[in-house]
Amino acid sequence: MRRPDAVGWSKPLVVLLALMPLVLLVLAVLHDTLGPDPVSQLEKRTGIWALRLLLLTLSITPLRRLTGWNGLIRYRRMLGLFAFFYASVHLTVYLVIDLGGFWSQIFTEIAKKPYITVGFAAWLLLIPLAVTSTRGMMRRLGRRWGQLHKLVYLIGALAVLHYLWQVKFGQTIAVRQPVVYAAILAALLLARWRPRRRAQAISARPAPARSPVPVPPP
16 A cells, blocks of 8 residues: 655645745735834845745755654755745845835945845855756756755855844844844754764775685695
């Protein structure tokens, strides 16, 4: 009897959960409950969910090693694409609503504000990862696919830095949240680095010398 595919039937549920923040945000806009600065809230909430989904994507490999459930890897592509989706919504809100459609100002903003520089760089680096996330691109790129997708760790660092730099350091409560995300990212990087170092150390050990086989006398 064929065992049910738990990952397959749960994927629609994951899609609904990933879209729920956007649905709640749209409802908040329609009911005008985003407070006195709705544009800032739109930017903040879409950016935070992009970062959360990115960190969740990075946690798949450590969780797979911890639980031994290889099926977790099948959620990684979906979560990564949703992270890119929310990052794109975050950028769209900034360009269309905050800048009022004057997209040429983005280059001035990038030059003047470092947090926009690193945030825009993180979004640009996400594009090739999203484009090459299909199985066909995995087969086409071969070993280079894995090397390309290691950029996700740099993207995570840039995203955390983007969030941290846009918060005023005088606001202790406001700074606390990006610091928590930075700690989570550091833990995920450490979780990936330690098994790799252990594997390298094991492979570098010299093979035990074989004792000579005794030759019977003639």
